[in-house]
Amino acid sequence: MPDPRPHPDRTSEICVVGAGYVGLTAAACFAALGHHVRCVENDAQRLSSLHEGVIPIFEPGLDALVAEGVEAGRLLFTSDIAEAVCGADAAFLCVGTPPRDDGHPDLRQLANAANQVAAAATGDLVVAVKSTVPPGTCEAMQILSDEAAQPGVRISVASNPEFLRESQAVDDFFHPDRVVVGADDDRTRAAIASLYPSEWPMLRCDRRSAELIKYASNTFLALKISFANEIAGLCEQVGAEALSVLAGVGMDQRIGSSFLAHGPGFGGSCLTKDVSGLVATAEALAFPTPVAQAVLDVNTWARNRVVDKLTALLGPLAGKKIAVLGLAFKAGTDDVRDSPAVTIVERLVAQGATVTTFDPVADPEPLRRLRRAGVFDAAERAEAVVIATAWPEFALIDPKRLVSVMAGSVVLDTVGVLDPAAAAGAGLEVVAPGRSTPETYHAVMVPPLEWALDAALR
Ligand SMILES: NC(=O)c1ccc[n+]([C@@H]2O[C@H](COP(=O)([O-])OP(=O)(O)OC[C@H]3O[C@@H](n4cnc5c(N)ncnc54)[C@H](O)[C@@H]3O)[C@@H](O)[C@H]2O)c1
Structure with missing residues (x-):
């Protein structure tokens, strides 16, 4: 051929x-x-x-x-x-x-x-x-x-x-x-x-322009993810659906949907490193880069929020058994460098939780003792399951079987792979970032709305 x-x-x-x-x-x-x-x-x-x-x-x-x-x-x-x-x-x-x-x-x-x-x-x-x-x-x-x-x-x-x-x-x-x-x-x-x-x-x-093209490109990609996470957080407060909001924003061709996705924050060997490199380069020249710095700050917030959400749902995590599904920084790779999933595992362990993990490919040596042979082995008697990497196979998890092996029913789906209706039908309590919960939902809207209502009713 x-x-x-x-x-x-x-x-x-x-x-x-x-x-x-x-x-x-x-x-x-x-x-x-x-x-x-x-x-x-x-x-x-x-x-x-x-x-x-x-x-x-x-x-x-x-x-x-x-x-x-x-x-x-x-x-x-x-x-x-x-x-x-x-x-x-x-x-x-x-x-x-x-x-x-x-x-x-x-x-x-x-x-x-x-x-x-x-x-x-x-x-x-x-x-x-x-x-x-x-x-x-x-x-x-x-x-x-x-x-x-x-x-x-x-x-x-x-x-x-x-x-x-x-x-x-x-x-x-x-x-x-x-x-x-x-x-x-x-x-x-x-x-x-x-x-x-x-x-x-x-x-x-020229050489300097070529070098900066790479740094600036990665900073912009990371910016889209941090922006999506910030908007997803706002969705929770105003009772909007992050998936719909970001889809609607991304359909604008001037913006584009690629990388406009919320989740547990960006990771991998490049994005954090390269945004930090751009900020450090500018700092060395005393040139402020507040946008790039905000990209990093929002990412730290997005990562920390996963464990904070779990604490809000379960109370103190010490002694609780939590299963984390996914370790790679994204689906389709074995790379765990700067992986949000690994950060989540480390934070859970630091808070005294008993953690088990499963990833279809990634098997980092330092976390090997926590790894189980499959999704249901990891979820055995877990009070909560965190889905931390968007592996397509996690979308196929049988929710009935999952709830039957777990001790609790909470699934924190940080990457939005589960079908919420099917999971809820099976008795799982699926919590996903970007969707409001009774704790985050504000029934009464912001001051301008009150002002408008006052004016209309006067
Ligand atoms: N991984 C990505 O997705 C990606 C994408 C674009 C750019 N980059 C950039 O490309 C570079 C490489 O990234 P990577 O992920 O391939 O790194 P890596 O760590 O996976 O691979 C680097 C390899 O180089 C070898 N090496 C180092 N010094 C050597 C030497 N003197 N002689 C022979 N071998 C040597 C190391 O043993 C290692 O196998 C980095 O600057 C990274 O930021 C990475």
């Missing part, structure tokens, strides 16, 4: 540093585009699993694509940076930039990788930073690379931020909304652009 994917005009030799969610996806997808890719990974366990053909992360479609690339001889994995860089036209740095306590990202992995690549290069090389970094980082990496490179070797550092979403990373790579290429000269921009099919939407700019 002919390959329906668009292809770049020519094939190149590519080195990818880091085989995590971004690096492994980029390596397999570049190989599928016809390039020859050598992917360097310095975690011995990750590398040996890749050599055995086992994908160390859960990402739909990635295992087949990696197998296809390896079999075609266009994709190999190594720990040897010199082997990976030798003869490469471009090197992509896809290493972690985890958050520090002060909000800035920790750039040590990136500096190491840039240093290693530059030192190993035997000819001129374009180095593209796919990791998410604050503006100015590529310039710093340029200085570092210039110092590390062998005499006569020219390294050109560029920014090529990655926008993939975990759980649909492969699809996102092949159908990008845009590919952003930031460099300080046309030749470098053209070299990176030529690695992608020419049909794909491409934005060419």
Whole structure:
């Protein structure tokens, strides 16, 4: 069958540093585009699993694509940076930039990788930073690379931020909304652009702009979630339905429904880190970013509210048995980095609750002793169940069976997957954020309404 994917005009030799969610996806997808890719990974366990053909992360479609690339001889994995860089036209740095306590990202992995690549290069090389970094980082990496490179070797550092979403990373790579290429000269921009099919939407700019596009995009996505949570809280007070309100708002094409969803707050390895990174960057320049700061504050409120709601429903949680369904930061991934579900579990444990958990895929080592084999094992004798990740299988939970194994009947559905009518019919008391309860509902409306009534009746 002919390959329906668009292809770049020519094939190149590519080195990818880091085989995590971004690096492994980029390596397999570049190989599928016809390039020859050598992917360097310095975690011995990750590398040996890749050599055995086992994908160390859960990402739909990635295992087949990696197998296809390896079999075609266009994709190999190594720990040897010199082997990976030798003869490469471009090197992509896809290493972690985890958050520090002060909000800035920790750039040590990136500096190491840039240093290693530059030192190993035997000819001129374009180095593209796919990791998410604050503006100015590529310039710093340029200085570092210039110092590390062998005499006569020219390294050109560029920014090529990655926008993939975990759980649909492969699809996102092949159908990008845009590919952003930031460099300080046309030749470098053209070299990176030529690695992608020419049909794909491409934005060419300078390095700092490219770096900031990524930070600003993630801040805006997080803003939509925090906004949705704030409106959902207001819905509870005024007796409106958050699902309807947000659907109605999102149908406006100027706004859009994507990411306009309420729940237990945003999480994952990127959003909190990148909004914090943007705020920290601005703070370092004494430039106020109150909108971005509010995004973080509302997110903390949204997360804390889940356990607060449970306390309001059950009283003090010490000694109570609570089941938490879902640990991944969203459905379709095993990633628990900065997961709201994990925060909920930790807060419940800290308050003395007896917690059991179940997630279809995620199985983080620190919480393993709390994990049960399935939904009903976790819910056994629970006084309340919290649904913390929107796995589609949770929508299929039989409410009659659930209520029969639980000791209580409260289900706090933070992600709105259950059918409230069916659950209520089975005897479950479903509480979902964004729907008012007798405790939050205000029968008498706000002052302007009283004023209008007064005026009308006078
Ligand atoms: N995960 C996402 O959804 C996503 C999306 C867009 C952008 N990003 C950004 O991309 C970057 C990578 O994210 P990730 O989730 O893939 O991280 P990750 O931690 O899953 O993967 C990074 C990998 O790089 C390896 N590594 C680090 N230094 C190395 C070196 N010198 N040589 C070889 N291997 C090395 C690590 O062992 C690890 O396997 C981050 O900056 C992140 O913010 C992530």
